[in-house]
Amino acid sequence: MNIFNPANSIEKDTQESKYFVINSQQILTFKNENFVRPISADELNWSGLEIKKKHFLGYLNDNACFAVSSQGDCVLEDTVFSDLRSLLGRIPDDLFSVISRAIQIQNWYETHKFCGKCGAKLVENEKERAMICNSCDAPPAYPRISPCVITLIHRDDEILLAHNVNFPENFYSTLAGFIEPGESVEAALEREVKEEVGIEVKNIKYFESQSWPFPSQLMLGYFAEYSKGNLTPDLVEIDKADWFNIHQLPNVPPGKISISGKLIEYYVKNYS
Numbered sequence: 001m002n003i004f005n006p007a008n009s010i011e012k013d014t015q016e017s018k019y020f021v022i023n024s025q026q027i028l029t030f031k032n033e034n035f036v037r038p039i040s041a042d043e044l045n046w047s048g049l050e051i052k053k054k055h056f057l058g059y060l061n062d063n064a065c066f067a068v069s070s071q072g073d074c075v076l077e078d079t080v081f082s083d084l085r086s087l088l089g090r091i092p093d094d095l096f097s098v099i100s101r102a103i104q105i106q107n108w109y110e111t112h113k114f115c116g117k118c119g120a121k122l123v124e125n126e127k128e129r130a131m132i133c134n135s136c137d138a139p140p141a142y143p144r145i146s147p148c149v150i151t152l153i154h155r156d157d158e159i160l161l162a163h164n165v166n167f168p169e170n171f172y173s174t175l176a177g178f179i180e181p182g183e184s185v186e187a188a189l190e191r192e193v194k195e196e197v198g199i200e201v202k203n204i205k206y207f208e209s210q211s212w213p214f215p216s217q218l219m220l221g222y223f224a225e226y227s228k229g230n231l232t233p234d235l236v237e238i239d240k241a242d243w244f245n246i247h248q249l250p251n252v253p254p255g256k257i258s259i260s261g262k263l264i265e266y267y268v269k270n271y272s
């Protein structure tokens with residue numbers, strides 16, 4: 001069992017340090033190991049990688065843990081840089097939050113080099129994780145998270161699933177969308193549902209949330225009950241949407257990977 005405690009600055013010495021090595025948004029993994037894990041200081045020393053930047057993430061099992069931004073080839077045996085999305089089934093649940101943090105902080109740092117207001121070079125604030133501009137009064141640039149609402153709509157023993165234009169054939173999922181500035185989560189949910197499939201919902205209930213680092217979403221999962229209207233997919237994002245009996249579902253995302261799958265599994269299991 002891994003225990004991760006996020007922190008922004010190192011406040012204690014630890015016996016070992018652990019490193020998640022990232023190269024162009026890909027993470028270093030071992031081909032001969034089933035699970036993704038951080039590497040040790042020794043492994044990092046012998047990796048042959050050029051280290052561009054280390055970001056302290058917090059404490060993993062009481063050891064200081066870092067995201068390492070690297071370049072060049074890794075000479076450690078059986079290693080490969082892998083896309084995080086392709087690793088989803090191989091990341092232990094208890095490491096997902098730290099890996100998600102590693103990828104997002106590294107991405108934030110790489111994309112916040114200059115001030116968006118005056119164009120001057122940004123510098124790191126040593127007191128908190130923020131990039132600041134010393135040339136103008138632009139506010140500090142913190143790592144950004146984009147909240148998204150994701151909704152399972154139900155109608156007794158049926159659930160509403162939608163087919164996104166980019167999905168494989170016969171693969172369906174719940175509806176999801178970004179929350180707009182000024183909106184509450186509930187208002188965003190109602191708007192997205194109306195826009196994407198043309199119906200209205202009621203009895204909105206919060207389920208749980210999930211960090212989704214592609215690149216920086218926070219998925220807020222909700223259940224909602226069908227209220228009124230006819231299904232009319234927007235044909236832009238959603239080309240098909242339908243009610244499915246909970247015992248006859250199409251291919252849907254697995255619950256152990258995404259909150260969408262979790263919402264579906266939870267509803268099917270608890271419907272009676």
Ligand SMILES: [Zn+2]
Binds near residue numbers: 136
């Ligand atoms: Zn500036």
